[in-house]
């Protein structure tokens with residue numbers, strides 16, 4: 001039971017207004033948890049001092065693992081003793097973030113028993129985040145999680161917890177089983193996930209189609225995005241229905257990134273050879289259009305958020321792969337090939353996208369053993385990275 | 396081929412030698428071991444197993460200082 005609640009005049013301002021407030025939520029925990037109460041106090045202090053009072057890193061974790069715990073210490077341990085150690089625990093979320101209410105309740109119970117009770121569902125990597133553990137609580141939390149069938153996620157220079165959209169579990173646009181693949185990949189790369197061995201972090205994100213609900217193209221080193229090869233399925237009857245309420249010329253045809261749709265007011269036609277499967281037309285008229293057959297995925301590489309250098313979007317590495325279970329091994333081999341090259345020549349804290357920028361896509365492909373293809377571009381209808389040798393064609 | 400234990404021991408000695416001077420990453424240890432034992436006798440897979448052995452038996456641990464390093468555990 002916490003003693004008197006910390007005074008928080010500045011934080012109280014964040015409770016005013018119609019929106020939900022994280023301050024209100026921390027206060028609810030602070031009533032019964034002294035770590036949460038001190039956390040409230042140090043946060044107020046940070047607002048007052050206009051500086052963060054946390055240091056992070058160091059030697060914390062659970063036995064055998066190099067990831068999953070982010071050490072966090074306050075620089076004011078005497079004033080806020082209950083949060084002098086306030087480590088973050090990353091828990092590997094279920095693929096697609098599906099839970100039963102029973103599991104959610106158990107997770108919260110574990111965390112109220114051992115830590116501050118504060119969670120972040122979910123962190124930017126996708127994990128379940130437990131905020132605020134003392135060092136002595138780490139092993140007991142881990143043991144309780146293992147009992148429930150959960151494991152820690154990644155942190156540091158390792159494979160970060162793979163995440164995916166809900167895919168075929170809920171979404172009719174999913175071109176492959178994102179959840180099945182994510183589960184398989186997570187199991188396959190357990191060593192890489194728990195034992196950091198790379199120059200820097202490496203994230204996988206899986207999206208079932210180009211709507212990319214997990215923002216993989218911006219947020220993951222390797223993004224695997226569902227696509228298809230056959231023609232988009234068109235129901236002209238439904239198109240006629242949409243034409244009554246949708247301005248198909250302005251809102252669909254003119255917004256097609258490759259201009260491959262023609263619409264004369266009666267017939268809707270797609271030049272499928274030039275369609276880049278961006279999903280725009282399907283999103284606007286979902287009853288009339290659907291992804292074509294021969295589904296699979298495009299593998300992209302090199303995105304990152306701005307930490308050391310600026311943000312990068314991923315670019316196409318493999319235009320099309322089939323995504324049956326029998327194909328998973330090929331993707332794992334490709335990832336391992338990339339890690340070998342990046343591990344050998346990458347600099348400390350250099351993400352794979354930055355590495356490719358430094359050495360050049362042509363050199364990178366040569367090292368990884370992939371042939372250049374015209375689809376290896378950052379945006380449709382822009383120059384490819386690769387300069388094909390003219391004299392090779394002339395021979 | 397060298398044994399996992401031999402490589403783990405050589406890695407441990409290297410971590411001890413560099414303790415307080417330079418932080419070593421898993422990759423640094425791997426490269427050093429392949430050089431020491433030769434690529435006929437030691438490869439990346441073996442090094443991976445050796446690192447796992449070192450960390451699982453508590454002789455070394457991971458530390459995060461901007462990147463992830465393999466270090467000696469803190470003294471009790």
Ligand code: SF4
Pocket residue numbers: 165166167171172173174175207208209210211212213214
């Ligand atoms: S990315 Fe595509 S398949 Fe996945 S949930 Fe979003 S719309 Fe559906």
Ligand code: SF4
Pocket residue numbers: 255256257258259260261270274275276277278279280281282
């Ligand atoms: S999916 Fe995108 S590129 Fe293909 S036809 Fe529709 S809008 Fe155009």
